[in-house]
Amino acid sequence: MLVTWRYRKRRSLIQSFDPRAWLIFYATFIASTLLFWDMRYQAIFLAMALIVVFTSGIRWREMYRAWLFIGGFIVFFSFLTFLTGRGGIELYREEHLIARFAAPFSILGWQPVLRITAEKTAYAMAMLARVFSLASMTILLPYSLNPAHYGVTFRGLGLPDKVAYGMDLTMRFIPTFGRDFNLTLDAQRARGYEIEKISGGLIAQIRKLAPLIVPVTIHAIAGSEDIIDAMDLRAFGVGPRTWLEELKYRRRDYALIGFGVLILLLSISFSLFGMGKFWVPGFLL
Amino acid sequence: MEAALLIENLSFRYRSRQELALKDIQLTVAKGEILLIAGASGCGKTTLARCINGLIPRSYKGELSGKIQLCGIDIAKLPLAKISQMVGTVLQDPERQILGTRVISEVAFGLENLGLPREEILAAANQALEHLGISDLRDRETFNLSGGEKQKVALAGVLAMKPNLLLLDEPLASLDPASAQETLSIVRRLADEGMTVLMVEHRIEDVLKIAPDRVLYLQRGEIRYLGRLEDLYHSINYHEVKLPAPMIVQLAKQEAKPQIFVSSLPSPEASDTPPLVSFHQVGFFYDEDKPVLKEVNLDIRRGDIIAVLGANGAGKTTLVKHAIGLLKPKSGRVLVNGRDTHTQSVAQIAQILGYVFQSPSHMLFAPTVEEELAFGPRNLQHSEEQIRKEVTEAIQIVHLSGMEKNPPLALSFGQQKRVSIAAVLAMRSRILVMDEPTAGQDYQNYMSFMHAILQMPGFEAIIFITHDVDLAVIFANRVLLMDQGQIVADDSPANVLQDFDRLRACRVIPTSLLDLNLQHYPRTRRLMSAEALAHVL
Incomplete structure (x- = not known):
C-alpha cells in the first residue's frame, strides 16, 4: 500500500496558496535561480527561499533528517568544488591566488x-x-502539498488524466519505497546482516548489498502490479474521469503566479543584458 | 430466473505453467446466493476468481477456454471496466487494493473513473460508507486505518460501484478475529439485501457464521464437491481445511489415534531462574502522544511456548521487535541474556533470538532456496559443514525438500513464507520468535510445520504472534493477551482463554475448539487439538 509524506495542515505562507499556483511559482523560481552565477543575485533568491522555509510552520524536529541529508550533500559537494574548482572553469579565465599549500610528500614524483x-x-x-535555495524550496513541497490533491493538481496544470494520476502515484511511491527499505533492512539485520561491516571492492560491496536491493526492488515491482490490478478492477482509464477534489484559484493565487512570471521575465531580461554573471567580490582579489 | 453467474466448460492454463490451473469448471450461481469457494493452496480458487472478475485473460495471460456469463451477458468481449461494474472484487489484503490517500477518495475512485458528475459520486460514496457503518472514517487517511477498517473501506469502494456480484478473495486473512466477524456480518447483510456473493476462503469454520448457501470445493483445478455445506464433510479430507471442532472430533474418531503433541522444548523453568529475555517497565512511542507500549513487564524463560494474542494495532509486533533490538525502549529496559539491548547490536542478539518477519517478500533475495537459508548462519559465522546440516534440516521441517535449487522469489506466497521461516530456523537461535507464522498458509501446511517446529530440538523458548486462537489452544503453554500497548493477561492458556469477556474486550473471539476444550477441561486438564480430543472424550 502506498503511504504518503508527512503532510499536515498548517497555517503557513506556502499552504495559503492553491497547490497549482505554488508549483507554477516554484518552477519560475527554479528557472530564475538557474540563470545567475552572481552571488549577490543568488543571495536574493536564497533570502526568498528562507522566508518560505521560516514561514512554513514545519518544526525542525519534523524535517531535520531531510535537511541533514541534503544539507550534508550540498556542503560536501560545494567543498569539493572549492578544492578543485571543477565546473567553474567555463565562467572565469584567470585566477587570483590567495594561498597555496603544497603537500610535504610526493606520489610517484607528483606533488x-x-x-x-x-x-x-x-x-x-x-x-x-x-543549490541551497533550490533545495530549500524543494524540501518543503512534500510537507506542504496535501497528498489528496496530488492528482488533481497535476490535472489542473494541464496533464492528461492518466499522466496526472501516474504522477500522484509516483509522488507517493517515494515514501513507500523508504518504508519498504526500512522493513527489509530490519528483516535482514534480524538474520545477522550488518550493513555497517560491508567491505571489499566496489563490485564486492554492491554484491553484498543484494540482500537489501533485491527484496526492495521485487517488492516495488509486485506492488506496482497490485496497483495496476486494483486500478483495472475499478475501471481506471476507460474515459475522461471526474476528480472529486476541486481546486479553485483565488485572487492571491493569480497574484503569486504573476509574481513568479514577473521574476522569471526580469531574470531573463537581466541575463540577456549580461547582468548576474559570475562575480568575484573585491576583497578576495 | 436468470443466473447471476453461469460458467460452462471453463479451463485455464497460465502462460508460464505446464499444467492446467482450472479444468472444465461448470457452475451456476443464483441471484442473492452466497457461494463459498474452498480448497487448499494452489487448488485454483484465486484463478477462478480472476476469470470471473476479468483479470484473466486481460492482465494474466494464458490459454482460456469455456464461457462465463454475468447476468446473461458473455464477458469474453467486455472490457474490464464494464466487468468491474458488474463484479466487485475485494482482494485478500486490503493493503494491496487501496489507492486513495483519504477514505472518501478511495471509496469514490471507481465512480471518478466512470466520469460521473461530482454530486452523484459524493452521494454514492457517502451512501456506501453509511451502509457499512463507517461514515466516521470518511476524512481519515487510509494508511492510518487499522486492518479491519481498511477491509471495510476497500469493500465500500467496491460497493459504491453498485456491482451485481461481490467477489471476496480470502477477505479474513489479514484481520483480527473481531474484525473478521464484523466483515462477515456485513457480507451476510448484503446477501440478505439481494447481493450475490462469492467468497474464497479455506477457513471454513470462520465462514459458517454467514451460513453460505452452497460450497464449491476445488482440488487441483477441478470441482471436487459442489453442494450444501452440511454434506461437504463427507466428501473431503478434513485435514485440508479448517472445519468446526465438533465436526473434526466426529471424523477423527473413525481414524487412528494421533500421537499426543509433545514439544521438544525443556520443561518451563521456575520463576526464580534468570530469564532469557526480560522487559522492565518498557514504554515505546513513535508520536509522543500516542504510546504503542505502556509499562510492559515480561520475563521469557526456558521452556516457554508463548502465544501473543490481541487486536491489530495492540502492540504485539512492537513488543517482539524490542526483544531483538530492532526497536529500543523509550523508557524502561529490555535485557536479552542479561544484557541491555541498548548495548548489543541486532546481529549479536540474532545469535540468541531468531525472528521470522510477517512478510516473506521483505527478506527473500538469494538465487536458490539453499543459499537463502545459508545467509543467516553465514552471517553468524557458522562453519560450512554446520551450515549444510542446518539448511537441510530446516528445509525438511517446512516441507520444501526437492526445492533446494529453486529461486525463492518464484515460489508461491505460502512456500515463500515457509522459506522465510526455514531461513530463521537454520540460524539455530535459542529463542524463536514468529510474527503471524500461519498467515497466507493453508490449514494442513501450517498445522504440520507448527508441529515440526515445536518438536525441533535446540530451542529454549518459542514465541508466536497470531490471530488464530486455536494455535494458542493447541501449541502454547503460556498466553499473553495484549490490548492498547499493555499486557492485560499473562498466564497458562486455560486460565487466559476461559475469560471470554476479557478476550472479547481485546477483540479475540473464542473458537469452537476452545469451547469444546473448556467444556471438557475438568476431565482433560489440558487444552488440545480436536483430533486429540476425539480420542480422549
Missing part, C-alpha cells in the same frame, strides 16, 4: 598542491547559495 584562488572561492560560495 599534490592546493591552490586557493579568489575565483574558486567565489564560485563555491555562489554554488552553495544557488
